[in-house]
Structures are given as C-alpha cells and as structure tokens.
Amino acid sequence: MQAITDITVAMARQDRSIADTFEREHGRLRGFIRRYVPNLADAEDILQEVFFEFVEAARLLKPIEQAGAWLFRVARNRISDRFRRRRFEPGDPPGLAALDADALSLIELLPDPDASPEAAFARFFLLDELDAALDELPEEQRSVFVAHELEGRSFKALSAESGIGINTLLSRKRYAVLFLRRRLQSIHEEIQ
Incomplete structure (x- = not known):
C-alpha cells in the first residue's frame, strides 16, 4: 500500500512540476514561435507540439535539467521543420x-x-x-x-x-x- 501512495505522490509532484513549467514558459515560448511563424494557428500548433513532447519526455522520466532551454530547442526544431515542408x-x-x-x-x-x-x-x-x-x-x-x-x-x-x-x-x-x-x-x- 505504501508503494502505491509513494507512486501517487511522485506523479502528483511530477504533474505540478509540468504545470509550473508550462505557466512559467508558455508566454515567452509563444512569443518566440510567433516571431518565426506569423500564422497564429500554425504557431499554436507548434506550441502544443512542443509542450506535448515535454510532457511525454517528463512522463518517460527522461532527465530534463533546464526545461526552458529544452523547450526553446524543441521549438526551434519545429520551426525549422516548417521550412523543410513545402506545399505545392x-x-x-x-x-x-x-x-x-x-x-x-x-x-x-x-x-x-x-x-x-x-x-x-x-x-x-x-x-x-x-x-x-x-x-x-x-x-x-x-x-x-x-x-x-x-x-x-x-x-x-x-x-x-x-x-x-x-x-x-x-x-x-x-x-x-x-x-x-x-x-x-x-x-x-x-x-x-
């Protein structure tokens, strides 16, 4: 029973950490993405993709020491991907x-x-x-x-x-x- 309680507490702590990171970084990250992606819908899609990857990495217990830097690096990669995709x-x-x-x-x-x-x-x-x-x-x-x-x-x-x-x-x-x-x-x- 104690193991289940410990896991529940750890998951709640992880959820709080993810939420805190989102609150702290989402405004700056949105502004950064909008500098390179003027279309609001596309910028929001990229923002969601970045935070999805962040949550996924955190859930898989991948060590992310500097969450802000990690988020901006992933955002830059997604923006670069937009340059590579061409629609004819x-x-x-x-x-x-x-x-x-x-x-x-x-x-x-x-x-x-x-x-x-x-x-x-x-x-x-x-x-x-x-x-x-x-x-x-x-x-x-x-x-x-x-x-x-x-x-x-x-x-x-x-x-x-x-x-x-x-x-x-x-x-x-x-x-x-x-x-x-x-x-x-x-x-x-x-x-x-």
Missing part, C-alpha cells in the same frame, strides 16, 4: 520548384541541433540572424517570403489575394532568398 498546389508555376530549392538551401545552413551544444547554439544564433535579416528586406520581398516559406501559402493564392502577378511574386521571393542566403552564409562561415 496544382497550377503553381513550373519555376517554383527551382525557387524552393534555393529556399531550402537556407535550412542547410542551420547546424543539426542534436550534434552538440555548440551546434545548438549556432542554430539558435542563425535563427535569430534570419529574423534580423528578414527585417532588413523591403516589405514586398519580406511579405512574399514570409507568406510562402513560413505560412506555407501558395503563389496562386497570394496572387489572387493581392492582385499581383505570380511572376512578380516569384521574382520578389527570389530576391529575398538571394539576400538571405548571402546574409546568412557570411554568418555561417564565421561560426564554423
């Missing part, structure tokens, strides 16, 4: 695949966060630099890049919504990609 729609221009190959090379600049603590730091640093570089883009390039790359919206939908031709949108994104690649490449080389 029928009717998208044929040049889109080549353009997306350019965009995906930005992700290739990001080190694997699981490789080492230094790689995780470099990845975090590069994501911050990506955020700063996005702010340096002209508005029309930034908005197309964010809408297509981060929100996963198609050029066809963007064109219909804005009244701007698909080729113009493709051109704006291409200029954004080239700028971001140059900007991040120099930083990538500095930290290697």
